[in-house]
Amino acid sequence: MSDLSLIARHAGTVLTGQLAVMAFGITDTIVAGRHAEASLAALSVASAIFVSVYVALTGVLQALLPVWSEQRGAHRPEAIGQSLRQGLYLCALASVAGAAVLLSPGPLLGAAGVPPALHAPVERYLAVLATALPLALLFRLFSTLNQALGQPRLVTHIQVLGLVLKVPLSIWLTFGGAGLPALGVEGCAWATLLVQAAMLATALWLARTQALYRPLRLWQRLERPDGRQLRHFARLGVPAGLAILVEVTSFTLMALFIARQGTTAAGAHQIAANLAAVLYMVPLSLAIATSARVSFWRGAGDEARARLAALTGFKAVGLMAIALAALLFIAKDAVVTLYSGHAAVVAVGAPLVAWVALYHVVDAVQCFCIFVLRCYRITIAPLVVYSLLLWGAGLGGGYVLAYHGWGPWPAQPTPAVFWITSAAALAVTALAFVAMLRRCLARADGVAENLNQNRL
DSSP states (O other): OOHHHHHHHHHHHHHHHHHHHHHHHHHHHHHHHHHOHHHHHHHHHHHHHHHHHHHHHHHHHHTTHHHHHHHHHTTOHHHHHHHHHHHHHHHHHHHHHHHHHHHOOHHHHHHTTOOHHHHHHHHHHHHHHHHHHHHHHHHHHHHHHHHHTTOOHHHHHHHHHHHHHHHHHHHHHHHOBTTBOOOTHHHHHHHHHHHHHHHHHHHHHHHHHOGGGGGGTOSSOOOOOOHHHHHHHHHHHHHHHHHHHHHHHHHHHHHHHHHTTOHHHHHHHHHHHHHHHHHHHHHHHHHHHHHHHHHHHHHTTOHHHHHHHHHHHHHHHHHHHHHHHHHHHHTHHHHHHHHOOOHHHHHHHHHHHHHHHHHHHHHHHHHHHHHHHHHTTOOHHHHHHHIIIIIIIIIIHHHHHHHTOBTTBOOOOSHHHHHHHHHHHHHHHHHHHHHHHHHHHHHHHHHHHHHHHHHO
């Protein structure tokens, strides 16, 4: 089977699971909104904090994908099992760090100016999710292992079944019934905890019983922490996690800055942001699938095939991004109307969606490049680029142009300003990452050619 077929099949399976996980948040948003306006407000604040913590920590664990894919390519299944057990120590450290933030959100709430009335429900919600966090991170470790093995199907099945369980649990625990009192927005958090426990239990059962995992010898006695391996994991994972944190917060903070423009602007931005997040799942899935394939060939010692897999994935991401962006641009008015029947929101939202189409193309390219760069152990430079461009030029530039103006340009307090500056920052980011990837692939080819000449 060709690399393109393998990447497409892998990406399609991952995409299904990613969309199921996104539906967890959509479910809670609908349930909390139906319960009370205050519940929806508390969920908005609490989920922003949790998502920022969670995605940063999952980024640390996701960075182990190239390590395990290379070991698979080198036909060293027992090394994968030993490496996974060392990864448990990294997961434990991440869980402790994340739980500490979730259990003490007071400083964050104060700095963000969250109304005092929301503090108590937000703190209760996050306290429950602090318990769910280790379960979620362990499941992410299992998910990353399956992606490295080129077998994401089992994870996707678990995620879809988790969604089937999540919907009734969130409704029941939030509104009460069958002898259980209504828990309000905290019920959504308890539903998440129960679903994560069920998903992890299923993953552990599969890891114990399925023939796929037997060559890995996962169920060996846990070795003592290996400082060398853990430092290697940290060099990969910490910059990757910080990069994802910068990317996510540059996106979420945009909503906070736009909120001061009023409910119409905030509503239009929410539509645009939701569309951008859904579209992002496509290049993300292709990036995960391609990075697994690139690392497999690198582990097998075939740099030429690794380069070919990277170029194949890049072409697929580019074509899909252009196609999706074109469809979104053509149907922008109809799409916004599906989200809202308010004429004012539609009038502001339709031009924003046009910018989302452009934003998606460059977002897809940079997403793909950063995943493949990790296969070549390049993590620090992307983090620096992210920090300067996404936080500085994108978010900071949008804030200055929207509320202060710059040079001959007066202040333009509209959501479009933030999307324009963010798209421009992402475009420069994508160009920088493409240049890094080209140099990286050329250097890898040169090293491989020299090795072949030496053997001759």
